[in-house]
Each structure stands twice: as C-alpha cells, then as structure tokens.
Amino acid sequence: MPSAAFHAERRSALSAMLDQPVLLMGNGRQARNFPANPLPFRQDSSFLYFSGCALPDAALLIDGDQHTLFLPTPGPGDALWHGPTPSLAALADRYGIQTAPAEELEPSIAALARRPWSLAVSDPRRTALARRLTGQLLEYGPLNGPERLIEAVISLRLTLQEEEVAEMRATGAVTARAHRAAMAATRPGRHERQIAALFDGVLAAHGLGTAYHSIVTVRGEILHNEGYDNILEEGQLLLLDGGAEAASGYATDVTRTWPVSGRFDGRQRAAYDAVLAAQLAAIDRCRAGVRYRDVHLAAGAVLTRFLVDEGLLRGDVDGLVERGAHALFFPHGIGHLLALDVHDMEIFGDRAGYGAGRRRSSQFGLSYLRLDRDLQPGMVVTVEPGFYVVPAILADNDLLTRFQGDLDLERALTWTGFGGIRIEDDVHVTAGDPDVLTAGIPKDPAEIEALVGTGELRLDG
C-alpha cells in the first residue's frame, strides 16, 4: 500500500507546480434510496492519491508546505451505530499529516491570502461545499476545475511510482485466482450468476472488492453487458471482464473468454487465436515513446488479416485498417489508462487520455479509443482487443453502405450468434520490455481448455 511518505511527497510535488493553495474534497456517503441506506463508499481518486485517506467527508487543504487533513467530528449517536472514531491525533499518525476538525476548514480558508483552487467530485453535496468555500464554478464532469490544477494532477498521476505498481501487481495476483476459479467452475447447466458470484466471492475471500461491476456473459458481443440472465450452454463462449480493487483503491481490469464445454470449436478457436495474436502484438508495442494509437492499429492489422482469411472482409489489410473496416468486428479501442480509476482520470474527460494537440478521431471504432498519448515509463495501460459479431452493426444501414465494398455481409451473417471474444491484460510500460501485471491468468487456449470444468463453486480459489 502506498505509504504516508508517498502521499506527502505527492502533495509537495503538486504544491511546487502551483503558486496557489488547493482544496481537495473527499466524497461523502451517498444515499442508495434514503440516507440511512447508503451506497458502498468510494473515496475520490485524486483525494486518495494526495492523502491516502478513505474516510467519508474528509477535506485536504494544501497551502505551500502546510498540509492539513480536515475530518468530521463524530456526532452523538456515532459511537453507538458506527463504533468508536479514532482521535484526530491517531489519524494524524496514521496518515502522516496534520489533522483538524472539519469545523475549522472554513475559517482556515478565510485566513488564506488567496482563495484555494478545487476540483468537483462525484458527490454533489461535497462539490457544492467546495463551490461555496472557493467561490469557483465547479461542476462534476470533464470541466470540473481550473485548467492548471487539472493539468498538474494529471501530470502527477499519469506515471506510477514503484509502490503503486507493486500494489497493482499484488491485486493482479488475486484477480488471477478469481479468473482461474471462474474458468474451473464453468460447465453447461451452470448459470452466469453463479460464475459471477464465485468470481466476486474469491476476491472477497482475499479481502478485496471489485474495481467495477464484473461482466460475466455468454453474450460477449454486448460490450458492457450488466445482467447475469443466462444459463451456460454447450457450444457457447463465456466472457468474463472483472478485476479486484486494492484496499488503497488501485484497480485491475482483466478479460478472459473460454468455451463453456471446455473445448473451442473450429470457428471459436480460429477467432480466439486471432484475438490472442493481436493482443500479444499490441502488448509488445507497449514501449516508451510508442504512440498508443499505433498499439491499437497494430492489433487491428492482425485482426484484419484473420477477417480477410475468413472471408468476412475483402481487400488489402492496410487499406481496410486505414478505412476502419475492422471496426465492424472490433468496434472499441484497444484500451485505456489504469490506476486508481479503472478508466484512470476519465473524470477529467479526454484530458488525461489525449495529450496536448491530440483529439479523438471521428472514424467509427477509432472514436471509441480512450487513450492516444505517447507511452512513457511508469504508465499502466490495458490491452484488450476483441472480436464480436454484433447484430446491430450487421444491420446498420449507414455502416453497411460505407463498408459495402469491404464487408461480405452474407458470410458475416453466417456468424450470427457467435457472441464475442475479448482478451485483456494490464501492462506496465517500462524503459525496457513491457511488464504484464496480470500475467498469471491463463490465456493460452490449451491451458484454458485444460482448466475449464475441472473445479467446483468454491471460494478458496
């Protein structure tokens, strides 16, 4: 877990970049349907990054080398309902920072020579407080604070320190156990819900939650399928996109796809091999100085070779990739930044994913690319190509007209019901070779076939 010294150093780095006090708001508890029934609490990621504090209703004021964590004073019934609250002195010790009661935040800001800059957070009540205390126009979304503050936060969070990478590697190892258990427990007649519960349960048995709602589906062509409504049938592929979140907030994000029966059929194996080859080629490109869009296009070229070989597309590979024809079967981007947020810093819109002078393409497929920076040592990115047979795409008149010469629609329709394959790993960019943080999770087809169906629905995975 990143240490108190790490957070202190990050605060000093932020302070050195700005001639300006900064107020960072932590989130509060948000009601699920009424206040006493709150949603599971998640701290704001920038707040975590600069404080390490995951307590609700906290605030952090950075004024030069004066850093203070303001914490709520427990109410009269709190000890009864929520247990004892550690003293401010004990919390100062835990977080390695001076602490003060929340009541002192407003007078402390009033005493500053300049009003601090702040950022909106996902909790509207806390954003409203930041707005009132700073007089800024803060609105949760891509424009949620002063440009210079957002840019400074992005530049610090963009490349990870060793302690952060170690945390993600450890979380990746737990994620590996959950993926293996899910593969082993898969067999025809079981339910998506059972596999999803097992996956989340193995993480919980290791003391961790999920970083996002796990996708567990035989309808892999529905990219962010949320439901668990299907019984697993012989001949289907099961796609599982899930990852653990560390207690410190760092995420893993891993997808594997395997045959329910434990054996890929001919088409499944051909498509699987192509997605895997695309993924390996893309991972190999995750090196310092490489433009991330080129990682995406490298995977696209490998997939396009397969699409042409299968007769789904026709023409030369380079031309097809340039026109984006492969997006008919690989409609999303190759991946995104990963750290404290699963799509790291997407709270700032495209600012984190697209550096100065770069914008999203308007081309079908490329328009869903969430990241297009030049890779730097210390960045962690996902690499997640896929192959999907999406009925909505094969019935989209605009797309069918645009790619009329490229697509063999009749042949494509014979693949209806195939579903989808995605293979995703988390890659740490270094000064040398790419460092795959989630390498312990089977993706070799023979290894997967040997594992599927060999286990029970047990939480000791």
Ligand SMILES: [Mn+2]
């Ligand atoms: Mn992902």
